[in-house]
Amino acid sequence: MKRYTTGAILLLMMVLLAACSNSKDYEGDFSYDVEDFEFTNQDGETVSKEDLEGDFWVADMIFTNCTDACPNMTNNMARLQTMVEEAGLKDDVNFVSFSIDPEYDSPEVLKDFAGKFEADLSNWHFLTGYEPETIKEFSVKSFKSMVEKIPRQDAPEGQVDYNFAHSSRMYIITPEGEAIKSYIGTDFNNMEPILEDLKNYIQ
Numbered sequence: 001m002k003r004y005t006t007g008a009i010l011l012l013m014m015v016l017l018a019a020c021s022n023s024k025d026y027e028g029d030f031s032y033d034v035e036d037f038e039f040t041n042q043d044g045e046t047v048s049k050e051d052l053e054g055d056f057w058v059a060d061m062i063f064t065n066c067t068d069a070c071p072n073m074t075n076n077m078a079r080l081q082t083m084v085e086e087a088g089l090k091d092d093v094n095f096v097s098f099s100i101d102p103e104y105d106s107p108e109v110l111k112d113f114a115g116k117f118e119a120d121l122s123n124w125h126f127l128t129g130y131e132p133e134t135i136k137e138f139s140v141k142s143f144k145s146m147v148e149k150i151p152r153q154d155a156p157e158g159q160v161d162y163n164f165a166h167s168s169r170m171y172i173i174t175p176e177g178e179a180i181k182s183y184i185g186t187d188f189n190n191m192e193p194i195l196e197d198l199k200n201y202i203q
Contacts, residue, residue, distance in 0.1 A: 056173065061145070073186055
C-alpha cells in the first residue's frame with residue numbers, strides 16, 4: 001500500500017510538471033507577467049485577468065481623443081479580429097484595449113468609439129473604470145511601457161488640451177497571462193505576422 005501511494009504521488013508530480021512545462025512552452029521575445037486587474041468594459045461589465053485565462057489575447061493602449069496613432073491601431077486591431085475569425089480562431093483569441101484616459105473614456109464613450117471601427121464586442125473588451133495612476137502603473141508593470149499625460153499649449157479652442165505619450169504596440173498574452181511578443185500596432189503589415197504567431201501558438 002505504501003509503495004502504491006508513493007508511486008501514485010510520483011506519477012501525479014510528473015503529470016503536473018509536464019503540464020506546467022507545456023503551458024509555458026511559447027517562443028516569444030520576452031516574458032512579462034500581466035498584473036491582475038478588474039476593470040469595466042464598454043458594456044459596464046467587470047472584466048478581470050482571470051476572465052481571460054485559458055485563451056490568448058491581443059492587447060493595446062488607446063484613448064478616444066487621440067487623433068493619430070490610436071484610430072490607426074484600432075482600425076488595424078479590427079482587421080486583425082476579422083483575420084482571426086476567418087482563420088477559425090475566434091474561440092481561442094480575445095482582444096483588449098485599455099484606455100489610458102479613464103477620466104474621459106467612460107463605457108459609453110468607448111462603446112461609441114468601438115462602433116466607429118465595427119469592432120465585434122463578443123471577444124473585444126474596451127476597458128476603463130480606474131484612476132489614471134492605476135493605468136500608468138499597470139502599463140509599466142505589465143508591458144514595461146510608460147504612459148504620460150502631456151498638456152498641449154497650442155490646442156485650438158474647443159479641442160482637447162492634452163495628449164499622451166504611450167506605447168503604440170500590440171502585445172500577445174498567453175493563456176497563463178504572460179505578455180510574450182509585441183508589434184508596432186500602427187503598421188497594418190504587422191497584422192499578418194501576429195496572426196501567424198497566434199496560429200503557431202494555438203495549433
